Amino acid sequence: MTVGETFTRLTRAGPLARVQRKTWERIAVACLLVATVLFPIAHRNDADIDAAANALTFAALALGLNIVVGLAGLLDLGYAAFFAIGAYTYGAMASWQMAPDWSSFWEPFQWLGLVARFHEASGDVVHFQVSFWLMMPVAAAVTAFFGVLFGFPTLRLRGDYLAIVTLGFGEIVPIVARNTPYVTNGAMGLNGVAAPQIFGWSFGVDATPYYYVGLALVAFLILTSQRLKFSRIGRAWMAIREDELAAAAMGVNRTKMKLLAFATGAAFAGATGTLFVAKLQTATPEMFGFPVSVMILVMIVFGGIGSVWGVVLGALILQILQSWFLEDLSGWLQSLGRLIHVEWLQHIELASSIELIFGLILVLMMLYRREGLIPATRRVAALTTEEQTAAPTRGGFENLKGLGAIDEREGPLLDVSGLTVRFGGLVALREVSLSMAAHSVLAVIGPNGSGKSTLFNAVTGLVPAESGQIRFAGNDISGAPPHVV
Template identity: 55%
Template structure:
């Protein structure tokens, strides 16, 4: 009974811990973890363990940097060791005697600052001796690596998956080759030696592992803090949206070019910090320290911990680094002892450290087969819904309020909100849009119908910038938007849903909606990291706006606020996608078969919502195959067939049009 009581008590304690808000858990864990880190060197027992921990911090930094690129943004980088090398050689060249340029007056300010010295040898021109301080070089190498990250990332912007991995692998191989062959700058295969160790207020770190341990601990703490701030910001949500669905991210206002380059730059900067710290500790840098196996090892850390999971990546990096430096060596001694005990020459010759790449390969294979989300995934646990929260009967006529909406009478201004003229799009010999002309006034609800393959979704893709038209023009409020990138069109007030639901599956309902608010927010990287009052206020307003939109859907979505969307029912996924589109604050909302998969009662409820949104001044273009619903809610109906507009007018007029009956209704009846 006592054991049972202890077990139940442990479960209750764990349940209470999980029930605490994330911010409260961090307030408890942060001082505890920092305290453990500060006490460890004094409890370790010997300097060797402290040295191993200090080296492990290098790999924690590398894993955190790669987690930004792979875990947050979903960009598979197999050449990450290149930035490790650039940071290492950047500091190594600046803090050693390898490079000796000629003296000129331009070096005088740095000589005055104590970063360089003038060398005068009789009979030879004066030269410069570099001995840059470690502390400013941390920032300099991070900036240099960020620039190289953008340069390496720019050619890969259109690549995904295997192709991206191959290109980054090539970059990762180029850098060590350059370091091995550029003798004047890097001293070739022999590498750099005599690199100056850090000094702080006159104290030289020298070769003792203890100051490097505390320095590494501080760098890791800063990197974790930055990662958390980025992950929970507008920037982090944009990265994760690109990771989940790049096309849908663009349709929500995320500039994928900007944010991919930003991910490469931030990840490379952290890799540069790791390289600077590493060579400052070792006082040497050789090309063999930055080869492909290093990239693989760091990738193993990220995959093992969990893509996007900061805590998981830190723990996995510590484990893998200590596995390499301590655990495998100790295990090898145990295997040798076992071999001597049983008289096995084979076991006495085993060296596990030589099988490190094999072990990494096995870890990757096993993780991909059995636990792709990692050992400590980023997805948060959510509590089960109560019976009241799960119950949601269809309700019609509920009031809809949006604080930012301004009601617009149907048919409003004389000039159309959207004007399409002569729109054309061809795929080879197939015409998906053939000289389509269409005007939609502010406040209207226009439906586009037609048989499958008639070009309805293509029309939406052309309006929202997912496809470039071959001819014609698309204007919003008189301004040309045809051919603009999708994120710019969203910023101008056009939002959409998709025929096949495209949500960010591993994000919560709230996070999906906050991505929809992306184009209306302003915080950048510095704002996300520093979290100034203006940025905090902006985030609070975004959450309030998301809750306002979720209230429209009542008990359908509000209780599932923190639930990942992959666990929602099909109908609730549809509602979440509509809510996300509303979060962009659109002037024009394009709904592509929003009632697909809903039963008749849910369909009527949704149509009431759509009419209410129109009443708030949002102009709506609707694609829907449920014709009775279309005829009931629409101000006008446009009919497409094989990319050609064959009819347009009031619902009753279109219903009786012979061309519509032949092209759409007639075919449907014959098919039945």
Template identity: 65%
Template sequence: MDMDATTNPAAGLLAALAAPLKRVPPKVRGRAAVAAFAAFALLLPVIDGNAGDLDAAANATAFAALALGLNIVVGLAGLLDLGYAAFFAIGAYTYGIFASWQLEPAWSSFWQPFAWLGLVERFHVDGVPDVAHLTVSFWIMLPLSGLIAAFFGILFGAPTLRLKGDYLAIVTLGFGEIVPVVVRNTPSLTNGAMGLNGVQAPSLFGYNFGVTSTPYYYVGVALVALFIFVSLRLTTSRIGRAWMAIREDQIAAAAMGVNRVRLKLLAFAVGAGFAGMIGTFYVAKLQTATPDMFMFPVSAMILVMVVFGGMGSPYGVVAGALILQILQSWVLQDVSGWLHDLGELLDNDWLQTIDLTQAIELIFGIVLVLTMLYRRQGLIPARRATRALSLAEQTANVERGGIRRQLRVLAREAAETPGPLLEIRGLVKRYGGIIAVKEVDLKIAAGTIVALIGPNGSGKTTMFNVITGLDPATGGKILLQGRDVTGLPPHELARLGIARTFQNLRLFNNMTVLENVLVGMHSRTTTGALGAVLRPPSVAVEEREARERAIEVLSVFGNRLLPRLDQTVSELSYANRRRVEIARALASQPKILLLDEPAAGMNPGETLELAEQIRSLKDMGLTVFLIEHKLNVVNDLADRIVVLDHGEKIAEGTPAEVHADPQVLEAYLGRKAVAHA
């Protein structure tokens, strides 16, 4: 019997009540919780008919939707945006300008077609010329504002998203400050600091929303539900995995075929689009807009909601936004009222003047600090803890002899390429006055294994970086199947068939084993953002086939990786992380695979196992270019060996020829040792 249950009857009762719930699968529990919350949200106006409460709830839905948009930018793509309220303002003023009396152009025949469409009205007052009153429908402006804000997101992001970290945050902060300044200084459009007034309320099927909170609340709930749906579809798609890969490691993402600039712009556009739509909703609800409504504190507040709820978790950021908005709108006001009552009772003037809502920024700051200290993953983490593996799953059953079946991802035409598959002509790489690679010539035939060896600091990894586009070549040419690929970005080279691993592991540590390998297939799949959201049959088929191919690649390593598909990479041993990196590179369907010290950190048995697998890949027609310090592995695998010393090629040939070369012996053993020998 459980000792807690005998010593504490209440704990025993709770455990007994929770036991049936624990037997329910987590997915079922999650769906039941979402359904219960959705039912509560729909019934709230019936449960609580207080107009003030519904107004606060409608405002809370607006901020929950804003948090979902910022979660795309910060939580998924890892781009710290401190000026997010600028897109909120763009959406608000877009609708406010086209649905108020701010613009009153003179009436002419030009406006007649728009009048037929119900977008303008002819306004007549005796004694003055007629004017056109803009009356664009809220329902038209809602998606249109999203598109306009998304356009500005791209326009702003294009010159800035090559920055990262603190630099990007500072630039976004500046953009967030610029928009309110522009609004204040364009009174002809925005009425300046006075703000827009008289914005028309939405109407639906002849019913005018007016200032009643209930219809706005339901529109807000619908927008939150829509944004959750879009966020979930994007998160579990090719696009979402690419965003998370950029967040985890931009260099590795590029090497796997992810176009970093394009995907960052897409994240900014989607997040800005969400904010633009909510700006329209918010200004329609308030029927006014002023620049002070969109200042930096709003951006900071939304960011706190995302962090508090759980970055990357759509349900988490909604929960965080709702809790913090309820804290601001209800709890702090009620507590302030209780303190006022206590002040009257005690005849204390200070208590009677306390207004906790004025300290909301301080309170949000405290919430952020506490979250970072005690629950960095947020209320509802994007990643749940994985189950512990059984003893049988943890014990690897290794079959010697390499890979026993043909991999579909390697069924390419590269092995039949006439002439060299990869040719390097006079390759040079300089860092200021230091020459890391000097006039190197190299030819790698299809279907062979070529090893690149040399002392530490000889330029081996630098050469790999130049070949894969991570570092630009200072001089020379790189040809893949006769095509000059010098200077192409890493994602283009990955698409053309050059894949690599890294000397120091570059994995997406907060993504699962399966997701890491699926990112490797990014350049071999085509689903875009719209396809990811709509999920037509073709997209579902592509996703299913990609997962099947990923599992096929992982099966190369047997049950070292297959039982760990849903584990995050950070939970794996060093050797298994090496295997994941190789599997990820294989998943990109390479013509040539560049392995940078793949056996590093492996024991002799694991090294032998990996060597057999690399040899099997060669037998299947894959070309391998290998850096390795374990010379027994090099001698066993390589058809040819190239030796670098101080950036220069000093020898090339078969293992026997290279090991007999005096220059190689001198480079490895030193001049005195060679002379003594």
């Protein structure tokens, strides 16, 4: 029995079962939270804490990409570009390599504690480092702006075409970083990025504080993702993912919702990039290449596309696989190679083939477990006993409100005049006119290819008309988008 089937059975079992399920979910989340908080205290291995902090970073990135790919259904193969934008936004403001004329702007803010004064390595130039805590939301906002800027011209693209464009965007950003040395220090990267400070205490190179900041960030992004997923915005995203035309016909503004998805996912990546570059205290173009985008995509496919908890679990498992298991497995295989005198096995390094391993995981998941480790749940409304035993009611429109205004109208409810639609050189409709009164039925009869569907699509805004006028209830809706109609 899959997780989705279990959820469906529990939901249909009744309100008591749903309450019990929610209780156990909260207990599990509380236990998980306690375990993650106590991990650095109970396990004092710096290397393992550093690996766990990196895993939390990629979990945050996976949550952002899950908004774009998992909820909105927009395949993004260049997500690491937003990661880079957020990282460089903070790095440019916190590195001693920042230009002096930039840093002088922040001097009046020093007394607020938002910036900190520090010296370059040579000691002859004074710069002002912008606070990490200030730059994290700023970097998220800047990256969200670039998400909208990138998303707007790609709105008409779908599927493979959208994937190709996002792939190109993901390659362009590192190239721009290499060729703008006055902002990013070029291929050498930004070095000496200042560590975050809190109450005068610097994080330095200790992985523990970065672990806790990453944990807080992931917890915040999980809460945000859950709230968005089950909100009106999340339902609109999922409607677009399933069928764009149907979503538009139901009143969903596709342009607005797609831009919002790009902006939200980009903001997640921007905030995470700030933490990432602060932890490493450096930022180079090679850190944000195409393999990073593929790695994040594999994480959400492995965990479960559209599943918030599945995405987090997938990211953590794959990062643990990369940081711990592959190194240990390589050591075991090398020992085995020395034991059985197999030369190539003695020099095997699985960690260096991580892209190949992630690619194999992606292929296997697509073949045998497309829904991922934790499938995205679907809410199923259970009928109560009263609803199941109630006598069937007659359908009708007796209880609909607002029809009085239409009843009192004089003239036709729908009036189409001179409607012409062309598809290239093919004229699908030519000078079509019709009128339809309220509470009437109008039949459009014709052979296949005569333009019946085109007429309906043109009236509802799904197909643009070349000329003509469409009026409904006295309002001109000619050229109006489907969600307005």
